[in-house]
Structure formats: structure tokens, C-alpha cells
Amino acid sequence: MRHPRVGVAILTMGNRPAELHALLESVAAQDTLAARIVVVGNGSPLPPLPGGVTGIELPENLGVSGGRNVAWQALRGTVDVLVDLDDDGLLIAPDVFTRIAAMHAADSRLGIVSFRIADETGFTQRRHVPRLRAGDPMRGGPVTTFLGGGHSLAMPMLEETGGWPEEFFFAHEETDLAWRALDAGWRIQYEPELVLQHPRTSPTRHAVFYRMVSRNRVWLAKRHLPAPLVPAYLGVWLLLTVVRTRSAAGLRAWFGGFAEGVRSSCGERRPMRWATVWRMTRLGRPPIV
The missing domain is CATH 3.90.550.10 (Spore Coat Polysaccharide Biosynthesis Protein SpsA; Chain A)
Incomplete structure (x- = not known):
């Protein structure tokens, strides 16, 4: 170019x-x-x-x-x-x-x-x-x-x-x-x-932060991850959220967003290639975290 x-x-x-x-x-x-x-x-x-x-x-x-x-x-x-x-x-x-x-x-x-x-x-x-x-x-x-x-x-x-x-x-x-x-x-x-x-x-300044973050993370997994990685990715982030979040209202909103992401459409599913998973892993961030 x-x-x-x-x-x-x-x-x-x-x-x-x-x-x-x-x-x-x-x-x-x-x-x-x-x-x-x-x-x-x-x-x-x-x-x-x-x-x-x-x-x-x-x-x-x-x-x-x-x-x-x-x-x-x-x-x-x-x-x-x-x-x-x-x-x-x-x-x-x-x-x-x-x-x-x-x-x-x-x-x-x-x-x-x-x-x-x-x-x-x-x-x-x-x-x-x-x-x-x-x-x-x-x-x-x-x-x-x-x-x-x-x-x-x-x-x-x-x-x-x-x-x-x-x-x-x-x-x-x-x-x-x-x-x-x-x-x-x-x-x-x-x-x-x-x-x-x-x-x-702080990202939590947005009123809908917890719901949108959770819903869209589920959508990320559904849209792009190979099937075996979907539960691993969502399980890791569920655990991290429970450990990190100090707000009970925030947690309720997060779980509401999680449920919304599971039951709603996220657009076309196009899982990434395993070669891309390996490339991301070599770059220091495998797509499970």
C-alpha cells in the first residue's frame, strides 16, 4: 500500500x-x-x-x-x-x-x-x-x-x-x-x-454495562469459537466474573445478559479455524480467556 x-x-x-x-x-x-x-x-x-x-x-x-x-x-x-x-x-x-x-x-x-x-x-x-x-x-x-x-x-x-x-x-x-x-x-x-x-x-459508568458485556461475550463464543471451546470460554469468564464483581446488582444484570445471549440470535455462526486458535495461543491469548 x-x-x-x-x-x-x-x-x-x-x-x-x-x-x-x-x-x-x-x-x-x-x-x-x-x-x-x-x-x-x-x-x-x-x-x-x-x-x-x-x-x-x-x-x-x-x-x-x-x-x-x-x-x-x-x-x-x-x-x-x-x-x-x-x-x-x-x-x-x-x-x-x-x-x-x-x-x-x-x-x-x-x-x-x-x-x-x-x-x-x-x-x-x-x-x-x-x-x-x-x-x-x-x-x-x-x-x-x-x-x-x-x-x-x-x-x-x-x-x-x-x-x-x-x-x-x-x-x-x-x-x-x-x-x-x-x-x-x-x-x-x-x-x-x-x-x-x-x-x-470506569466501564461500569454505563448503566447497561454488565448486561451488554455478558450477552455479547456469549455471542462471541457462539459466532466464532469451535464447538469444544464454547463451554470452556464461557465457563472461564463466568468464574472470573463471580470472583471479580463486587456488586450484587451488577451480578444479577450479568447473569441476565448471559441468559439473553444464550437464547437469542447472534447472527451467522462462522467458527474460526483451529490454526487461528493456535496462532492466538502463540500470541499469548488463547480464545478461552
Whole structure:
């Protein structure tokens, strides 16, 4: 991929206009300019946008997956690499797009690059390191999943895999896409030098967090795992959830989501190849945890 054109997609619910403005300023300050920038109002009106930025207002909230698919469709045919950024994030270095373009230009099978998420002090939460051994957030390399807040996606990879799983709405949509990309032979790279500054948050701030996380994890297993691994994967995560969760209401919501995932449709089942299971295991994260 020679001189890849970089496009930017940002989802917003209209409740962070100051943060969105600051993010767009940091995008405009990149030394490699984005070929196109799309901001999607996910069920909300958009604030005034700078010139050259395409705004799309959706009449309803389609979730992270649905909103990102709208942005992807708007950018198809005009860019080679799509960069998704959280609307309350900030690019603190001016060479992010230059480095992204160089990485994708050097490797035609590089499907996804995961940024490092850090707060204003430079601290990276363990949950923002896309590997099991998360003690050192500065250790980059090939991984099996990526961070939703800041990443790049090769457009040919999106075409081959079919984009984001709209049924998921939010939670585990990155893992669903990552598993499909790995199974199709694409690489995923965690690059800690590419930083998206983002406020330190807890995922449980979302009211439906426990239900969606549980339901979508069941869907992941049903959609993508070879049959013998489905009970192993779900059993491991059931045990981990019971041990880790301190909220009785959270546990009730989690088990409700688990039941919903078991009894509801998750879309077409396409179990990954055993070669992909082995590849993920060699990368340090077998698909049972």
C-alpha cells in the first residue's frame, strides 16, 4: 500500500462539544493531514464543525458498532486506512498519522493498529493494554485484540471481514472484529508510541454495562469459537466474573445478559479455524480467556 490515505471517524452523542472541538484541532495539527474526516452524531444533533469535516446526524443511536459502520461506509473508496477516535480523546503528538501511514505502507497484511490509551498524566489502565500480561503498557507487538478508543483499520481488511457487528451495539465489538481479522490472516499490532490521551474512566459508568458485556461475550463464543471451546470460554469468564464483581446488582444484570445471549440470535455462526486458535495461543491469548 503506497502512500496510504488516512481517514478519520469520530462518533459523538452531542454531549462533549468542547472535547470534540479539541480533538478535531489535534487532528488538524497532524503533519500528515487526513484525507477525510467524518463525525457521526449517534442519535443526536452535531455542534458546528470546522470546514472540511463531514457531519452525519443519525435519527437514532445505533451504538458503537452501527455508528462506526456508518462512518466506514461514508469513507469507502476515498481512504486506505481508517482511524477511529473517541470524541473525548486527544492526539498529543503531531506525527500519529505519519506513523500510521508508514506502518500500513510497510505491511500489506497489517489489518489493525491499536493505540495506547493514557490519561493526562501518562498513566495507562491495565484494561487498556490489549494482552493478558498487562503490567508493562509500553511493550508493543502483535496482539489478538485492540482498543476501541484509538486505532487504525486497513480498509481492505474491513471489506474482507464485513465491518463491525451491529448486533453488539457496544461491548466486545472490537474483539469480534479482531477475531474475524485474525481468522482471515490479518495482523493486529499494539503500538504504545501512538497515544490517544483520554480521561481515566470506569466501564461500569454505563448503566447497561454488565448486561451488554455478558450477552455479547456469549455471542462471541457462539459466532466464532469451535464447538469444544464454547463451554470452556464461557465457563472461564463466568468464574472470573463471580470472583471479580463486587456488586450484587451488577451480578444479577450479568447473569441476565448471559441468559439473553444464550437464547437469542447472534447472527451467522462462522467458527474460526483451529490454526487461528493456535496462532492466538502463540500470541499469548488463547480464545478461552
